[in-house]
Amino acid sequence: MSRVHAVWAVALAGLTLPGVAEACAVCFSATESNRGAFIGTTVFLTILPLLMIGSVAFYVYRRVKEMEATEPGA
Template identity: 55%
Template sequence: MSRAALAIAFALALLVPGAAEACSVCFSTTEENRWAFIGTTVFMSVLPLGILFGIGTWLRSKVLEMERHHEAARLPTPPAP
């Protein structure tokens, strides 16, 4: 089989992903089950990223807070009236 034919076969296979369900449990018997798969996939993908983003934001706020504290301490004390 030529390379072009292989490429066309591969491209056609991409159009019918349902025929390539390799995972024995990745099929849905009910609509609820299908949505459970989709929902949990999104949940498990987004959760670690969300946690990392949350920790990063928290640490950044802590660093900024400490920098503000240091900056305030560096300011010259105003002369007494």
């Protein structure tokens, strides 16, 4: 097992560590679909801004490259 694999294994094992800690026995939502929706929207809301920022940044990067190629040393 390479060192990279070992690091990944430790990281993944870390994900399971806090699993036993549940604070409130009565206050999570009743349905599995609702919990799933929370996770789904969490992923959606987190990825969306990063995608938008990333694509604008990429567009700007392309524009800079374009301008450097066309500008005669100005």
